[in-house]
Amino acid sequence: MWNPSKKTRTIASKILFVIFSLTSVFHIFALLQIVPYKYLWGGRLGSVQEMYLMEIISLIANGFFVYCSYLYLRYLNLGLVPFWIRIVFGFISGIFFLNTIGNLVAVTNLETLLATPITAILSVISFTLVPKYENKTS
Incomplete structure (x- = not known):
């Protein structure tokens, strides 16, 4: 089974x-409304x-x-x-996987082009932290 190294998990x-x-x-x-709400949540928000x-x-x-993320690093x-x-x-990875799908069908191009790769990367990286960590000191 796939077991990322301590260095991979740390990164x-x-x-x-x-x-x-x-x-x-x-x-x-x-x-703070620096980012207009029409660009958030796939462009589907109806009000402030x-x-x-x-x-x-x-x-x-x-x-x-x-x-x-902080706790994981500490435990590691x-x-x-x-x-x-x-x-x-594992839950976080699943959330971001579903979020990636949602971003692909967003109403705004900004959400599709900017958020899709970010959520896809977050899903994959989060999944890296799921397998059991075995401290191999030998």
Whole structure:
């Protein structure tokens, strides 16, 4: 079975930490209406109120993803990645896989062209953290 090395997992968790952090900043810009809501959520938002609700949910989710990426790296450095956090990254991978499909059918080209590759990459990188980690010290 495929078992990424500690170095691969370290790089993957650091990449996720950075991307989720930057995505959180993007969602803050959206909440501040620096990014117009018509470009968000596939162009399907009907009002500023809808945007606030969806962006707050997104910001909370991204904060959770940032925290999980940090925890994964911490556990990895201790030589033991618990089962529950691998399940979380399997869930995150699935969310971003579905999000990639949603981005492909977005109303706005910006969402399709910009968000699709990002969510596809997030899905693949998150999946890298799912297999059981075996600390091979010998």
